[in-house]
Amino acid sequence: MRQYHTKFNIETRGKGLYDLTHEVAGWLHACRPQVGLLTLFVRHTSASLLIQENADPDVRHDLESFLSRLVPENDPLYRHRQEGADDMPAHVRAALTQTHLSIPVEDGRMVLGTWQGIYLFEHRRAGQRREVVGHLLTD
């Protein structure tokens, strides 16, 4: 068995979902696996990873709206404020979603369903440079 690892760099432009599917699939293809396990890990606590619907962009819009309402900025509950009104909500949103994803690989491809895409979920207002580590274990 073999292991491969890589880094994906994503420049974000505000809160919301950024599609990583093609970039990850391209790297996977270059590794030429048959069967394996792919793991993605985001190296930040105010961004996360998510598998979501890839068809209607309204789904991503509504997911962002839902989380913005569930985890409001300027909530008097928060003590942690020095990094901006969106910082503590970003940590909560990250806690409620995922820091890593593992996806089995068969016939050289991730076993994603037809409507599944892989997204980086940015939780800060300002643009950020985000790093996602990819790890592949394969035959």
Place this chain on the structure above:
Amino acid sequence: MRQYHTKFNIETRGKGLYDLTHEVAGWLHACRPQVGLLTLFVRHTSASLLIQENADPDVRHDLESFLSRLVPENDPLYRHRQEGADDMPAHVRAALTQTHLSIPVEDGRMVLGTWQGIYLFEHRRAGQRREVVGHLLTD
């Protein structure tokens, strides 16, 4: 080291938790591992995977009630409506739970605690045919 993979098909009958523990344990047993890592991955964005208490059925009932209230149907917030009132809430519920689970294996068994069961969490009202991929890496 070896890899095994399989598919579990689950016919759901509305929102709620469907126990997969025995089916997964049966497949694992047939693979005869000693030590390993088992990964389950659901190929949908309106269903998810969850480890929850397997003793009192009220826990599953209350979890369903909590999520139904937290993520209401017919919320004026949503733009995505064409697939039914339960569709966008299903995507949000999936985002707040898990698309995959990884469980270490020791002495040929998953290291689940006494009260832990593996569940498919269905988020749609109508019955669905759900697919969960199983991947095992073992000695």
Place this chain on the structure above:
Amino acid sequence: MRQYHTKFNIETRGKGLYDLTHEVAGWLHACRPQVGLLTLFVRHTSASLLIQENADPDVRHDLESFLSRLVPENDPLYRHRQEGADDMPAHVRAALTQTHLSIPVEDGRMVLGTWQGIYLFEHRRAGQRREVVGHLLTD
């Protein structure tokens, strides 16, 4: 390739986040991996695992406050009450966070970002003895 496994025991003293980072890093170091995949799994349904900011303790405080408000005790919604007012909320909080974490390993270290720590998230009021299983797959 090789596999290692271990158990981490954590004595909790009420709700909140307990730092596991150093203990996990110590075990990892003893295994002397180069590249690999580390998986942690909590064997309970009223505690969970989380990667969160390790700098300002207010972040952990605010995360606990947020979840306490989002998932209140003594909610008339719950049927499951016999194990105490904090029990059903504990199951919901666990469902909204993670039962396992997988973290790639490079150059003998977890690829955690500078501000990422690994935490056990205790959801019960009374002190508990919690078990986290560690599994390492490495070259």
